[in-house]
Amino acid sequence: MQAKSEAVSRSILSASSSRPAGLLRSMLLGFTIAIASVAVASPSQASGGPGYAGIVVDAKTGNVLYSENADTLHYPASLTKMMTLYLTFEALESGRIKIDSQVPFSAHAAAQAPTKLNVRAGGAVTVEQAILSMVTLSANDSAMALGEYLGGSEENFARLMNNKAHALGMTRTTYRNPNGLPNTAQMTTARDQARLGMALREHFPQYYGYFSTHSFQFGNRVIGNHNRLLGSVRGVDGIKTGYTRAAGFNLVTSAQVDGRSIVGVVLGGVSTPARDSQMRKLVATYLPQASVRNGPGNLIAQTAPDKVAPQKSIPVAPDANAAAARMAIDASTTKSIPTQSANYEPSPPSSETAFATITPKSSNPLVVHKAHQQDVPPNQVASIAPSYAEASTDTTLVDAVTTGSTRQKSAKNDTSPDGWVIQVGVSPTKEMASDLLDNAKSKGGKVLGSAKAYAVAFGTGSSQVYRARFSGFEDQQEAVNACNVLKKSGIKCWASAQ
Incomplete structure (x- = not known):
């Protein structure tokens, strides 16, 4: 197409001596519009543009069914909240917090950029309200409040996020905040996000149903889910959308139909419709190719929760339970992992390689492994x-x-x-x-x-x-x-x- 463009341009320019200047400008403008139209319809744009990355993984076997730029670094945007939710579910499962525990909003949390619940500093919501607001609205203030609630500070919670990411085998991911608002050091890959999506399903089936929430009522507001594939694509049960100008339009999707199960990721989409259209195609193409049988072991290792200890509570709301429930990281018991992933060596596999065999460079052989035979938990909600x-x-x-x-x-x-x-x-x-x-x-x-x-x-x-x-x-x-x-x-x- 480029050669054709140059030829047409030369043809137009060669006519400049015999055509009025206004006519020439009109022809050049028309040609530019035509080229732009062709570009929109080109294969690379149809799949998300020059910065596009995508992957589809068989959630039962770990086999990669589709991969394009799956190990290229991208900004996660609000996909970051998936890790915040993972750590929230982990805290719920361990009993450190309860579903109705009060999550206080600091001035820093309340000041986060939209989208947000608009809870004032000193206010609070329940853990469940925070979860639902993140799943549907992708509330940045709720994510920050949860991060501070669980980690004591944004920085400590980011360390928790990185610890967990590396423990799950997300070898090229670095977190800096709980909500995904722009930070040039916060990076991930399509493959890493697929791992996280699978981990959420596999490790927390008792909470995974929240990702199927179509709308959430908060006060007088009824907040719809940003994920437009829910209810419109058969089998889709979540997981998360994301967008910033630098990241483009991101989406992690889980789909389960007739015993087949996949997790797909699209990063760097050029628009919401383009991103959603690409994911629809991926689900339609690769879900029928997924296996109906479970693979030979656990796909994503589940490590023990990071150790935390209560610290002196900081009253931020009149409800005494809100202050009493506040938890923070005990820095003396938390291992700090370099945020630039210096100890992890990414080895991008081919699309034919089993997804579960990606192993971080670590002295601990149990960080990521295929363990003893165990089927996907039969109590998994969406299946x-x-x-x-x-x-x-x-x-x-x-x-x-x-x-x-x-x-x-x-x-x-x-x-x-x-x-x-x-x-x-x-x-x-x-x-x-x-x-x-x-x-x-x-x-x-x-x-x-x-x-x-x-x-x-x-x-x-x-x-x-x-x-x-x-x-x-x-x-x-x-x-x-x-x-x-x-x-x-x-x-x-x-x-x-x-």
Whole structure:
């Protein structure tokens, strides 16, 4: 096309001596517009432009089904919030925070650039509200508040993010803040983001359902999800969008249909429609090629949570629980990892190479590995299809009990049971919540023999999600012991007082 452009230009210029100057300018302008039109339709632009990068990974085997510039450094933009959410889920799972813990907003968090919830300095939201605002609105202030809440400061939380990224095998990723607002040192690759997307699904199936949230109500505002593929592409259940002018339009997508499962990444798109169109094509092309069988081991290693210790709380809201719940990093127990990834040597594999074999240069052989045979957790929210009739929708508490092979479900009042409970997942539908409960009950055996299975609806309308829980535990120790048994069977859970 370039040779043709030069030829046409020479032809136009050669006519300058015999054509009026105005006519010549018009012809040149028309030619420029024509060339721009051709460029928009060119293959490179169709897949996202010169800075484009993409990858599609079979989430069951780790095999790379598609790869283009997958190891080229890019700005992550709001994809950064995926790591913030990973560390939040990890803190929830370990019991360091609760879903209804109050997250205080410092002046620094409140001053973050849009998009944001616009919570004032000194205010607070619950952990769940912060999660939902990040998943739907991509709220920068919520992400910063969570980062400060978990790490004590933006800088400490960035160290946590880098520690976890390297532990997950994200060898070319460097984080500097919790929300992805511009920082020239904050970089990642399509391959690393695919690893993180898979880790979120594999390690936290009990929380992954939040990524399916279509809208979120905050006060009088109803906030829609920025991910336009949710509800419009069969099988898509998340994960996250991102945009800055320097980064372009980014998207990480998870899709599961008929036992096949993929995670796709598009970085550097030229517009939201172009980015979404490219991802639609990738899902349509490569999801049917994914395996229906699980690979020979865990794809993304799950390391122990970073050690933290409570520090002196800083009251920022009248609610005493907000100050008491504040957690911070104990610098003496946290290993600092160089932020420029100097100890990690990227070895970009070909598109045919198994995704799970990318290993960081480390003395610890357990950082990233293929461990013993273990299927993708069967309680993974988005992989379970509805299989029984809808119950009454005029209640916020739905009973879902399995007796043998027969399912029984009855509407209850909207007051949750007293005492201690175990939560095994969050799901976008009652049916999926019931499947989570059935699976946990079948694997829990005697430890759940007298427990009552139920699903609690949270939110309203399209923002409603369902918490799958078991009640009937007399005290904390009994609930924790039962949860430990479930974890040994591959069921993610956490114990909580009602």
